[in-house]
Every structure is written in C-alpha cells, then in structure tokens.
Amino acid sequence: MTQRFEFALSARDGRARTGLIKTPRGDIRTPAFMPVGTAATVKAMMPENVRATGADILLGNTYHLMLRPTAERIDALGGLHTFMNWDRPILTDSGGFQVMSLSGLRKMSEEGVTFKSHIDGSKHELTPERSMEIQRLLGSDIVMCFDECTPFPATEAESLRSMQMSMRWANRSRAAFGDRPGYALFGIQQGSVFKDQRAESAEKLREIGFEGYAVGGLAVGEGQELMFDVLDYAPEMLPDDRPRYLMGVGKPDDIVGAVQRGIDMFDCVLPSRSGRTGQVFTRRGVLNIKNARHQNDPRPLDTECRCPACQHYSRAYLHHVFRSQEIISSMLLTWHNLQYYQDLMSGLRAAIAAGDLATFVADFHATRALGDV
Numbered sequence: 001m002t003q004r005f006e007f008a009l010s011a012r013d014g015r016a017r018t019g020l021i022k023t024p025r026g027d028i029r030t031p032a033f034m035p036v037g038t039a040a041t042v043k044a045m046m047p048e049n050v051r052a053t054g055a056d057i058l059l060g061n062t063y064h065l066m067l068r069p070t071a072e073r074i075d076a077l078g079g080l081h082t083f084m085n086w087d088r089p090i091l092t093d094s095g096g097f098q099v100m101s102l103s104g105l106r107k108m109s110e111e112g113v114t115f116k117s118h119i120d121g122s123k124h125e126l127t128p129e130r131s132m133e134i135q136r137l138l139g140s141d142i143v144m145c146f147d148e149c150t151p152f153p154a155t156e157a158e159s160l161r162s163m164q165m166s167m168r169w170a171n172r173s174r175a176a177f178g179d180r181p182g183y184a185l186f187g188i189q190q191g192s193v194f195k196d197q198r199a200e201s202a203e204k205l206r207e208i209g210f211e212g213y214a215v216g217g218l219a220v221g222e223g224q225e226l227m228f229d230v231l232d233y234a235p236e237m238l239p240d241d242r243p244r245y246l247m248g249v250g251k252p253d254d255i256v257g258a259v260q261r262g263i264d265m266f267d268c269v270l271p272s273r274s275g276r277t278g279q280v281f282t283r284r285g286v287l288n289i290k291n292a293r294h295q296n297d298p299r300p301l302d303t304e305c306r307c308p309a310c311q312h313y314s315r316a317y318l319h320h321v322f323r324s325q326e327i328i329s330s331m332l333l334t335w336h337n338l339q340y341y342q343d344l345m346s347g348l349r350a351a352i353a354a355g356d357l358a359t360f361v362a363d364f365h366a367t368r369a370l371g372d373v
C-alpha cells in the first residue's frame, strides 16, 4: 500500500488509456466511474453494496456538506470516510458548481462567491482558501480546485474572463492546499468551446502543476456533438502522464466516446438519480420500468447482469414495487444502474488492455440498436 498518490498507465489503444491510480486508501482502476454520494451517502445504497458493484472511489460534495452537517462537525467525528463508512478513496468537488446550480441569492467577486443556503437561507462564503479548508476537514483524497464552471452558451469575451478568473483561483487553491503527501489536488480546465482558451487554460494549469487535471465546463447543455468536438482536442492539451477527469459525464454513450478521446475518470448522477425515477440502463438500451408493458414480464432487466435485481427479480416485480413506491424499488434499480455503469467501465478497461477497443465500441452500439429492450 502506497503512502503517495501515483498514476501508472498500463495500456493504450488509440487515444484511449487504461491504468491505475494508487492512493493510501486504495487503488482506482481507470477508466473509472465514480458514483455520486452527495450528502455523504450514495442514495438508496449501503457503502458495502456500492463497493460490490465494483466502484473504487466515490464522489462527495463540499457544497452540501458545508451546509449540513458542516465540515467542522464531520472533522470532529473523524472525517468523511469514518462518518459514511467508506474507507476507500473519495473525491470531492470544490462547491462552486453546486452554488451556481443550487443556491439562491449569490454574489460573485474576485474573492469568491457569497450565497444563501438552499436549506435554511443562512449566508455562506466560498473562496479558494475556504474550499481547500473544507475539503481538508472532510479528509477527501482527491481535492478539486475552486473554479467557476463557465455557463453555456457564453460569448468568447465572457468565457475568457471566466476562465482567467478560474486560473487565478487555481493558483490560490494550489497555495492554500499546502504540502499533503498522499493527497491530490486536481486543476480544472475551462475555456468553454473555444480552442485557444482551452489551450491557455491548460498551459496555466501545467505551469502551476497538479496531481491530476479535469476537463470542466462541459455537460452543461452544449450537447454531445459539441462536447465531442471539444474533447477532440482538449484532453490532450493536459499532461499525458496524469489522470484526466471529465466532470459530470454522463450517459453511457457519452462515456464511451470520451474514453476514446483520452478521458480516464467520470462522475454522473444519472445512474442513481434516474434509477429512482424508474429509468433502467441495459445492454440493449434504456427502459422505464413504470411502463405498463412490464407488468407481466417474467424476464430480468438484463440477462448478462449479475446484480441482485437481475439475479432474483422479474421486470414484473420491479414494475410492481416501483408503481407501489416501495423503498426496495430505489434500492434495486440504483444497484442495477450502478452495476451496469461499472460493468461498462470494466469492459472498456479490458478492451483497451487487449487493444480491441474499436470492436468493443462497435458491439456496444450494435447491441443498443437491436431494440427489444
């Protein structure tokens, strides 16, 4: 077990890579999908079950946890790992994205952002320094720089101003993070859909130097085509020997396309959140268990899936418990969707290691085109 944060690539296939991030709390196989554990829990899942799906790392959230129960209380109780009974790596976002998408009344300045809690209306401030302190108190293994996720669409001038402020905040984040062996600070590239700005951002981050780099400012409504256009150049502007994390992505086909374009790490609320609304991911595409067509169907959700839902329950049963709003519905559908995502990632890792990613991708799309979900 290492006391340092290390990343080693083990194979490449085109621009895709597979490897291992080694941390004192455990290894992360890449390409990796990180389930979202917003308020110190992956909703409807016990931590041991999240691990059983194959997850090596979880996502936590500065914004939610600073409001409730506060970072100081979690620190006093032994840190987020102890608090939520997950002893493997945790990555926390810096909170800026959630402030812009969740909180009411907010004021942005060079210093940072002041906002009112969406829970009780109390006033709070997030700056690069405060974000680093909160993530340190939480004990997260991978800390994200405090940035502004540039809204989409943005004019070139708006995007440039936003990106350059994020780069000044990246500097302040690096300084405030301090010397913490075994812990990592990731820089976040901005620049919206403008190639020259993505290059300027990457250069600035490289100058400062980070243990890993995120492609930020995407999955904000630009659509898959425009996202892939940016991913055709942006990841490779970042250091080749460091992990590359595409924030907030995404649907299974988004992930497949982004892995082909050199991304190593992903997070998305989709598998867990959509599971609670009845949306189910299968190898043949997506279905919604709420649909009446499932009420007499004795088949499992996905014949190739090893999760408890697919091993022990019929679509008819899952339709019934969803319609009846039974708690087990959220448990089984969340587990299944997270299992589907982890199985997709392990398939991608194996295909890259075997040098036949192209075949994997062709089969992935062909199976989804078969229909009869």
Ligand SMILES: CNc1nc2c(CCc3ccc(C(F)(F)F)cc3)c3[nH]c(N)nc(=O)c3cc2[nH]1
Residues within 6 Å of the ligand: 036, 037, 038, 059, 060, 061, 062, 064, 093, 094, 095, 096, 097, 098, 144, 147, 148, 149, 150, 188, 215, 216, 217, 218, 219, 220, 247, 248, 249, 267, 269
């Ligand atoms: C959904 N699209 C998207 N999500 C994005 C995120 C949030 C990632 C995140 C973090 C924590 C959680 C939590 F549920 F665990 F809380 C959930 C999601 C971004 N985050 C930062 N810092 N910069 C970005 O430029 C950025 C761009 C993003 N596009």
